[in-house]
Amino acid sequence: MTEAIAAAPRLAVEVGGLRLKNPLIAASGTFGYGVEYAGILDLSSLGGLVSKGLYLAPRDGCATPRIVETPSGLLNAIGLQGVGVRAFVEKVLPALSAYDTAVLVNVCGDTVEEYAEVTRIVDQAEGVAGVEINISCPNVKKGGMAFGGDPRMTSEVVSAVRKATRLPVIPKLSPNVADIAVFARASEEAGADAVSCINTVLGLVVDVEARRPRLAFGTGGLSGPAIRPIAVRMAWQAARAVKIPVIGIGGIACATDALEFLIAGCRAVQIGTANFVDPGVYDRVRDGLADYLRRHGLDDINRVVGTLRYPGLPVAEELGG
Amino acid sequence: MTPINKDAVLVSRQPLGGPYVLLTLRHAEVARASRAGQFVMIKAGTSAEPPLRRPFSILTVDPAAETFRLFLKTIGAGTRALAALAPGDLAQCLGPLGKPFTAPPPGREALLVAGGYGIAPFHLFCEELLRAGGRARVFYGGRTAADLQVREPFAAMGVPLVPTTDDGSLGHHGRVTEAVEQYLDAKTGPVALYACGPDAMLHAVARLAARRSLPAQVSLDPWMGCGVGTCLGCVVWTQSAAEPRAHYRCACTEGPVFDAREVVWPGEDGAR
Ligand SMILES: Cc1cc2nc3c(=O)[nH]c(=O)nc-3n(C[C@H](O)[C@H](O)[C@H](O)COP(=O)(O)OP(=O)(O)OC[C@H]3O[C@@H](n4cnc5c(N)ncnc54)[C@H](O)[C@@H]3O)c2cc1C
Ligand SMILES: Cc1cc2nc3c(=O)[nH]c(=O)nc-3n(C[C@H](O)[C@H](O)[C@H](O)COP(=O)(O)O)c2cc1C
Ligand code: FES
Numbered sequence: 001m002t003e004a005i006a007a008a009p010r011l012a013v014e015v016g017g018l019r020l021k022n023p024l025i026a027a028s029g030t031f032g033y034g035v036e037y038a039g040i041l042d043l044s045s046l047g048g049l050v051s052k053g054l055y056l057a058p059r060d061g062c063a064t065p066r067i068v069e070t071p072s073g074l075l076n077a078i079g080l081q082g083v084g085v086r087a088f089v090e091k092v093l094p095a096l097s098a099y100d101t102a103v104l105v106n107v108c109g110d111t112v113e114e115y116a117e118v119t120r121i122v123d124q125a126e127g128v129a130g131v132e133i134n135i136s137c138p139n140v141k142k143g144g145m146a147f148g149g150d151p152r153m154t155s156e157v158v159s160a161v162r163k164a165t166r167l168p169v170i171p172k173l174s175p176n177v178a179d180i181a182v183f184a185r186a187s188e189e190a191g192a193d194a195v196s197c198i199n200t201v202l203g204l205v206v207d208v209e210a211r212r213p214r215l216a217f218g219t220g221g222l223s224g225p226a227i228r229p230i231a232v233r234m235a236w237q238a239a240r241a242v243k244i245p246v247i248g249i250g251g252i253a254c255a256t257d258a259l260e261f262l263i264a265g266c267r268a269v270q271i272g273t274a275n276f277v278d279p280g281v282y283d284r285v286r287d288g289l290a291d292y293l294r295r296h297g298l299d300d301i302n303r304v305v306g307t308l309r310y311p312g313l314p315v316a317e318e319l320g321g
Numbered sequence: 322m323t324p325i326n327k328d329a330v331l332v333s334r335q336p337l338g339g340p341y342v343l344l345t346l347r348h349a350e351v352a353r354a355s356r357a358g359q360f361v362m363i364k365a366g367t368s369a370e371p372p373l374r375r376p377f378s379i380l381t382v383d384p385a386a387e388t389f390r391l392f393l394k395t396i397g398a399g400t401r402a403l404a405a406l407a408p409g410d411l412a413q414c415l416g417p418l419g420k421p422f423t424a425p426p427p428g429r430e431a432l433l434v435a436g437g438y439g440i441a442p443f444h445l446f447c448e449e450l451l452r453a454g455g456r457a458r459v460f461y462g463g464r465t466a467a468d469l470q471v472r473e474p475f476a477a478m479g480v481p482l483v484p485t486t487d488d489g490s491l492g493h494h495g496r497v498t499e500a501v502e503q504y505l506d507a508k509t510g511p512v513a514l515y516a517c518g519p520d521a522m523l524h525a526v527a528r529l530a531a532r533r534s535l536p537a538q539v540s541l542d543p544w545m546g547c548g549v550g551t552c553l554g555c556v557v558w559t560q561s562a563a564e565p566r567a568h569y570r571c572a573c574t575e576g577p578v579f580d581a582r583e584v585v586w587p588g589e590d591g592a593r
Contacts, residue, residue, distance in 0.1 A: 078554070275551065
C-alpha cells in the first residue's frame, strides 16, 4: 500500500472534556450564532463553534463605524451587540441541533452574578457542549477586559461560572496584560477546564484628516494575521504555565498557521477573522493538517501538540497520541 | 437562495473612462439567482492584502453563459486589485447576498435615483421592471460627465435617463435630487422612489420622499466585513412601525435596500 492511500490521519482531539472531531473551532463574534453559515459551509465539518458573546438581555452594541481594516488585520469595536442568552437558547440552539458539531456559548456579564446567571441558563439548555467565559472584550465599558485584566477578578468570575455549570468551562484570556501565565494559572486554580488564548489586541487607528479615531468607540480590538505572532507567543506561555489544555486563537488563515499554535502547545485552535475573508477556510485548514501529518509520517494530530523545539527548553516527551 | 462561496473566473474586463471598469465573471449561482439590489462579496485572488472582500452590486446577469457583470469604480487597494484581474484569473466570490428592491405596485412609475457607482443595481432593476410591464425613469448624478459611464444600456431598454452633473458638463447642472423635484413638480401620476449612491444623496431622497409622501427604498453603502450578518460591522440604525424601539439592523442581510422611512439618518432625532 502506498502512503497516499494510507488511512486518513486522526484529527479528533479532547479539550478539557470537550470531544471534537477535529481541532478547528469557529471563534466567537466571527461566526454569528452559527446558523448564518449553515447553507454556505457544512457546519458538521467543524470541530466546534462558539456563539457571539451573550449577556442576559439583548444589547445594541457600539455606534458606527465599528470596523476598520488595517495591514493584515481588522480593528473592531462592535461592543457585543447580541440577542441575549434566552433568545439564543430558544431560537438558535434548536436549529443548531441538526449539525454534528460542538456548540460553545461565549458568556458575558457586567457583573460576576450576570456571568453566573447566563451560565445557569446555558447549563439548562439542550445542545451546549461548553461555556467560554468572555473576560477579555476590549470594547465594553463594564465587565469584559476589566475582569480579564485583574487575576483576582478572573478567579472570581471563573469560580462563579464553575459553580453554575457542569459543562466544560473555558475562560478566554486577554492579550492586553503583562503576563498571561498569571491569568492562565488563576483560571486553572479557579476550576477552569481549559483556556482560550487570545482575544483581540487593543489598538487605535487615527483618521488624520479628521484627527479623530476611525472607530466610533475610539479604541478597538485588533485581529487577523497581524496579531498571530503575539497570539502564538501568548498561547505558548499559557500552555507552559498550566496543565489544563489551551485553545489557540489569533490570525489563523491556513493550516500552517494552525500548526504553529498546535506545535506551541495548543490542543485545539479557533478561527476568527478568516471566516470573513473566506468561509471555506475550514476545509482548507483541515486538508492541510492531514497533509502535514502524512508528510511527517504521523497518524494523529495529537502527536504534534507541544512539540516545539525551543532553544534551551526541553521538548515535551509525553505526546498526547 | 443560499449564497454560494466559490472562485469566480474573470471572463472579460472592459475599462471605461477614468477609474471605471466593467468586469464579467463566471459564477453560475450568482448568474442564475440574483435579483436587482443584491450584491456579491468578492476579492481578487488569494493575496493577503487587503485582508477582506469587498461588496459590489450585481449590474447584469447572463444565466445561459453563467456570468454576471460588475461596474467598478477603483478607489483603493481592493477595487484596484479587482480592476487589474486578467481573463482567466480567479476571484473569491460569495453571492448573491442581501435583500433586493421591491417593485412598485402596478401603475406606479419607478424613479431610480443614482449617484456615481450607485447606478449599478438599476440596470438589473430596469430589466425586472420592464419584464413585469412596469415603467421606470433614471436620474443619474455625478460630479462630471465622465462619472456617468453607464447610460447606453438604459437607452437600449427604452428607459428615459436624466443626467445631472455638479459641474454642468452633462445634463442638469446641479444635484440629482433637484432634477427629481423638477420632474415631480411637472408630473401628476403616482411614483415610487428608489435610490442608490452616497449617503448624503440617499438622505436627501429620503427627505424628499417624506415631504411629498412618496414611497422610497434606499440602497445603503456601509462598510461591510462579511456580507452574511456575522461581523456586525455594517449595521444601520433603524426604526419602524413594527419595531418602534430604534435598533441596529445588518445592511448585508436585512438590506442593503431599506424603506427610507425606517432609516434613522445621522443628525436626525434619535440618531446615535
Ligand atoms: C451593497 C454595496 C454595493 C456596492 N456596489 C458597488 C458597485 O456596484 N460598484 C462600486 O464601484 N462600488 C460599490 N460599492 C462600494 C465598494 O464596495 C467600495 O468602493 C469598495 O469596498 C472600496 O474598496 P477599496 O479597497 O478599493 O477601497 P478602500 O481602500 O477600502 O477605501 C478607499 C476609501 O473608500 C472608503 N470606503 C471603503 N469602502 C466603502 C464603502 N463600502 N462605501 C463607501 N466608502 C467606502 C474608505 O473609507 C476609504 O476612504 C458597494 C458597496 C456596498 C456596501
Ligand atoms: C468582529 C469581531 C467580533 C468579535 N466578537 C467577540 C465576542 O463576541 N466574544 C469574544 O470572546 N471574542 C470576540 N472576538 C474575538 C475573536 O473571537 C478572536 O479572539 C480574535 O478575533 C482573534 O482571532 P482572529 O485573529 O482569528 O480573528 C471578535 C473578533 C472580531 C474580529
Ligand atoms: S457585513 Fe458583516 S454583518 Fe453585515
